[in-house]
Every structure is written in C-alpha cells, then in structure tokens.
Amino acid sequence: MQNASTVSLSRATLMFPLALVLFEFSVYIGNDLIQPAMLAITRDFGVSSAWAPSSMSFYLLGGACVAWLLGPLSDRLGRKPVLLTGVLFFVVCCLLILLTQDIYQFLILRFLQGIGLTVISAVGYAAIQEIFAERDAIKVMSLMANISLLAPLLGPVVGAAMIDHISWHWGFIGIAFLAFLSWFGLKYKMPDAPKPQIKRSLRYVFKDFAQVYRNRRFLALAFALPMLSMPLMLWIALSPIMMVEELGMSSFEYGLAQFPILGALILGNVVLIKVIDKYALGKTVMIGVPIMLLGAVVLVLGTLWSEYFMWSLIIGMSLISFGEGISFSVMYRFALMSSDISKGTVAAAVSMLLMFSFFFILEAARVLYIEFHVMAYSLCCLLLIVLWFSFPRIALKKEMRLRVDKGIF
CATH class of the missing domain: 1.20.1250.20 (MFS general substrate transporter like domains)
Incomplete structure (x- = not known):
C-alpha cells in the first residue's frame, strides 16, 4: 500500500536502506561465509562431513517457519519495532552459537539465525515500499540487490581463508558485529511508517x-x-x-x-x-x-x-x-x-x-x-x-x- 507520507530519495533518507542492506548482507553472508567452514565445524564436533549441508537447510527452515507471522505482526505493531527486535535476535543467536557443544545445538542455533531471512523479506522490504515514493523504492531495491550480491562472492573466499588461519568462531563474531552496526543505523535513521487503520485478526x-x-x-x-x-x-x-x-x-x-x-x-x-x-x-x-x-x-x-x-x-x-x-x-x-x-x-x-x-x-x-x-x-x-x-x-x-x-x- 502506497501512503501519502512517502519521502524522496536523498543522501539523508538513503541512510535507512544502507543500514537495512548491511543487515541483509550480514544475514546472507551468514550462510555464504559459514558454509565453507562446515568441514572444520563437523571435525570439531566429531561428526561426519555429511552433516555439512544441514547447516544451510536448517538456516532456510528457520526463515520458513515464521514467514507467516512476522508480516502480520509488523502490520499491527509497526515495521520498525519488529525489525529492530529481529536484528537483535539475530545478533544474540550468532553469539550464542559460540557456546554450542555438539552438532545438534549448533543446528538449533542455525535454525534460529535463519529467522533473519524473514525479517528482511517480510518486514524490511515492506518498509522500503511504504516509506519511499514508488520510483525511489525501485531504485533503493536495485541498490540493495547489487550490494547483497557481494555476499555469495566474498563469502566463500573469506570463509575459506578464515578456516585456514583462524577459528570458525570468528566468522559468527564478525557477522554479529555487522548486524549490530546495522541495528544502530536502523534505530536512528529508519522513519516510523504509519500503522494501518484496519487490523485484521490472525484468523x-x-x-x-x-x-x-x-x-x-x-x-x-x-x-x-x-x-x-x-x-x-x-x-x-x-x-x-x-x-x-x-x-x-x-x-x-x-x-x-x-x-x-x-x-x-x-x-x-x-x-x-x-x-x-x-x-x-x-x-x-x-x-x-x-x-x-x-x-x-x-x-x-x-x-x-x-x-x-x-x-x-x-x-x-x-x-x-x-x-x-x-x-x-x-x-x-x-x-x-x-x-x-x-x-x-x-x-x-x-x-x-x-x-x-x-x-x-x-x-x-x-x-x-x-x-x-x-x-x-x-x-x-x-x-x-x-x-x-x-x-x-x-x-x-x-x-x-x-x-x-x-x-x-
């Protein structure tokens, strides 16, 4: 829904989508950087390398399981509080995974981290469409797409270098740091989109x-x-x-x-x-x-x-x-x-x-x-x-x- 209080794209208003794309990059590289490290992770946990693909599948499953909820929830509470809460949740899950002791705990945290995928698609993208005028929203989405493409390109190389020289744990620390930076940008630069007048029940x-x-x-x-x-x-x-x-x-x-x-x-x-x-x-x-x-x-x-x-x-x-x-x-x-x-x-x-x-x-x-x-x-x-x-x-x-x-x- 396009509302009357949209803003035009400028250097000042661009700060919000840049903060959002930093979180999007953090979530995407959370898969592309970690996947090359899965061989080292499975060795650390003493399990077969056949578990390596499960890191990605549980990450995606986490995003799938809450897609039905976050969009309607942000309709009722507003995009900004749901988005900020989702970013903090992702940061906490990235840090908690450092404490895991076996592959099962690791995959549970990967599942919870995957919720960040839905925070972007169901809440962040909707906010872009509401806040910016139509043509500016298209430009912003194109800019975000171009930046997010860096994740699958850089992730495998950085991830490979990481496991050759340092522990895989530092990958999650770096991802958490990037996401936390985006939280500050979103908190101070994201406009408060208006809530809809009619609130529909979950039924x-x-x-x-x-x-x-x-x-x-x-x-x-x-x-x-x-x-x-x-x-x-x-x-x-x-x-x-x-x-x-x-x-x-x-x-x-x-x-x-x-x-x-x-x-x-x-x-x-x-x-x-x-x-x-x-x-x-x-x-x-x-x-x-x-x-x-x-x-x-x-x-x-x-x-x-x-x-x-x-x-x-x-x-x-x-x-x-x-x-x-x-x-x-x-x-x-x-x-x-x-x-x-x-x-x-x-x-x-x-x-x-x-x-x-x-x-x-x-x-x-x-x-x-x-x-x-x-x-x-x-x-x-x-x-x-x-x-x-x-x-x-x-x-x-x-x-x-x-x-x-x-x-x-």
Missing part, C-alpha cells in the same frame, strides 16, 4: 494463506521456483565436500572456484535487465531453462568421464547459474501476480514454499550424497530442471498467452 490471515495455497495457478508457477533455484542451492551446500574432500582442493582454491559460477549468476541478472524490455515477459525463462538443462547434462557427463569432472563441474554449474539469472526473477513475478490476495501474503506464501522446499530437498540430497557422491548431486540437478518442463512450463506458456490476449507484452 483472517490464515484464511488468506489457505486461499493462496488452494489456487492451482499459483501452485503451478510457485513450484517452478525451487526447480530453478535448487541446483545452485545444492551447489552452495555440497560444494565444500565435493571440492575439498572429493577433489582434494585447498580451502582457498575452493573459494576461487566459486567466482565463475556465481559470476555467471550476476551476468545472467545483468543480461535480464538489459533485455527485459525487448521481449515478451517469460521469453527469457523459455531460453534460460534449456541453458540450465544443458548445464545439468554437462554435470552428468562429467561424472562418467572423471578426468574431465572438474571442468564439467565449473562449466555445467556456470551454465545453470546463468540460466537461473535470466529466469528466476521473471518466474517469481508471475507467481507473485497469480493471486488476487494482498501481495504481502502472497510473497510470504512464496517464501514459505521456497524455504520448505529448500530444506527437504537439501536434506534428501545430503542423504543421497552419502551413498552415491557426485553422481547423486548431478542427477538431483538434472531431475529438478527436467521437472520444470512439466506443469510449470505449461503454466508459464498459459500466462504468456493470456498476456498476449490482453495486449500486454
């Missing part, structure tokens, strides 16, 4: 969620999202094991190997921005997913010719990342607009579906990887992408035809 919130999830159009488009994004999520979760344990790379070499793959994702996003106005919405998806399929085939072929596996891994994942870059945002837009329910509720519904899918698929892939190693990873990527060519592709083509019939391009 109506649950009814809205039920209506969204009963919408077959929404489900067909929303289920395409984990099919597109899950191969890269599996890479982030399993690549420390594959590249360090299976291929014998050093931690620093592992960090450097992330650059072409994550760089391909950034390139895909840049290409999407450049061409989005030249083609019908959805056309880039119809091009991008076949590119992802080609990348998955390269991965599988690499497992059959082990002497080329390293090259096939980098090339295949780079193709998958590029295809995701030109596809995911468009599919997300289609899913978000597929229901007439308020967009905050639909966005929360998409977030929960994504994060729960991430959790269960990551855990299933982790178990399969124990038995079948890189072949399990490659086939999981291939299967996920192939599934997109079923009902999600049909749903997307239907949406594109509807837009043509309405004269929308």
Whole structure:
C-alpha cells in the first residue's frame, strides 16, 4: 500500500536502506561465509562431513517457519519495532552459537539465525515500499540487490581463508558485529511508517494463506521456483565436500572456484535487465531453462568421464547459474501476480514454499550424497530442471498467452 507520507530519495533518507542492506548482507553472508567452514565445524564436533549441508537447510527452515507471522505482526505493531527486535535476535543467536557443544545445538542455533531471512523479506522490504515514493523504492531495491550480491562472492573466499588461519568462531563474531552496526543505523535513521487503520485478526490471515495455497495457478508457477533455484542451492551446500574432500582442493582454491559460477549468476541478472524490455515477459525463462538443462547434462557427463569432472563441474554449474539469472526473477513475478490476495501474503506464501522446499530437498540430497557422491548431486540437478518442463512450463506458456490476449507484452 502506497501512503501519502512517502519521502524522496536523498543522501539523508538513503541512510535507512544502507543500514537495512548491511543487515541483509550480514544475514546472507551468514550462510555464504559459514558454509565453507562446515568441514572444520563437523571435525570439531566429531561428526561426519555429511552433516555439512544441514547447516544451510536448517538456516532456510528457520526463515520458513515464521514467514507467516512476522508480516502480520509488523502490520499491527509497526515495521520498525519488529525489525529492530529481529536484528537483535539475530545478533544474540550468532553469539550464542559460540557456546554450542555438539552438532545438534549448533543446528538449533542455525535454525534460529535463519529467522533473519524473514525479517528482511517480510518486514524490511515492506518498509522500503511504504516509506519511499514508488520510483525511489525501485531504485533503493536495485541498490540493495547489487550490494547483497557481494555476499555469495566474498563469502566463500573469506570463509575459506578464515578456516585456514583462524577459528570458525570468528566468522559468527564478525557477522554479529555487522548486524549490530546495522541495528544502530536502523534505530536512528529508519522513519516510523504509519500503522494501518484496519487490523485484521490472525484468523483472517490464515484464511488468506489457505486461499493462496488452494489456487492451482499459483501452485503451478510457485513450484517452478525451487526447480530453478535448487541446483545452485545444492551447489552452495555440497560444494565444500565435493571440492575439498572429493577433489582434494585447498580451502582457498575452493573459494576461487566459486567466482565463475556465481559470476555467471550476476551476468545472467545483468543480461535480464538489459533485455527485459525487448521481449515478451517469460521469453527469457523459455531460453534460460534449456541453458540450465544443458548445464545439468554437462554435470552428468562429467561424472562418467572423471578426468574431465572438474571442468564439467565449473562449466555445467556456470551454465545453470546463468540460466537461473535470466529466469528466476521473471518466474517469481508471475507467481507473485497469480493471486488476487494482498501481495504481502502472497510473497510470504512464496517464501514459505521456497524455504520448505529448500530444506527437504537439501536434506534428501545430503542423504543421497552419502551413498552415491557426485553422481547423486548431478542427477538431483538434472531431475529438478527436467521437472520444470512439466506443469510449470505449461503454466508459464498459459500466462504468456493470456498476456498476449490482453495486449500486454
């Protein structure tokens, strides 16, 4: 909802989104920096490295479990107090994880840290849309997206260097420090957004969620999202094991190997921005997913010719990342607009579906990887992408035809 008391973008008003993006960076690098350290963490706890992917899956599960609550809660109490409380909660969880004695306590704290993901998407982004005028809000979100892309690029390299020279505990201390800095910026620079006049009970919130999830159009488009994004999520979760344990790379070499793959994702996003106005919405998806399929085939072929596996891994994942870059945002837009329910509720519904899918698929892939190693990873990527060519592709083509019939391009 756009309100009349929006502010214009200036050097003074920019301080709030910069404080928010510092927290967003802290939460994202809380995964991208820690995941390379999971081999050292599992050794410290005396458990198998097969537990390493669970750090990421529990992090995502934590975000999924409260998405339904934080948005409506911030509607009632105001964005600022909920956001400030969420940042402090994240800081405390980052410090408490230093006291964990076993892998189970560690994963519980990772679950609680993951709530920071929802604090950003359900509260922070909503505040941006309310506080800034429409065009300025778009500029702010673009700026935040560009800065947050530094997390997956820097995280693996910094994380690898960290475990080579210092303890993994310092990673969480650094993340907590960055998040605490953002809390001060948010406290003093975030405007107080007005509360809505009408407050709906949780009963109506649950009814809205039920209506969204009963919408077959929404489900067909929303289920395409984990099919597109899950191969890269599996890479982030399993690549420390594959590249360090299976291929014998050093931690620093592992960090450097992330650059072409994550760089391909950034390139895909840049290409999407450049061409989005030249083609019908959805056309880039119809091009991008076949590119992802080609990348998955390269991965599988690499497992059959082990002497080329390293090259096939980098090339295949780079193709998958590029295809995701030109596809995911468009599919997300289609899913978000597929229901007439308020967009905050639909966005929360998409977030929960994504994060729960991430959790269960990551855990299933982790178990399969124990038995079948890189072949399990490659086939999981291939299967996920192939599934997109079923009902999600049909749903997307239907949406594109509807837009043509309405004269929308």
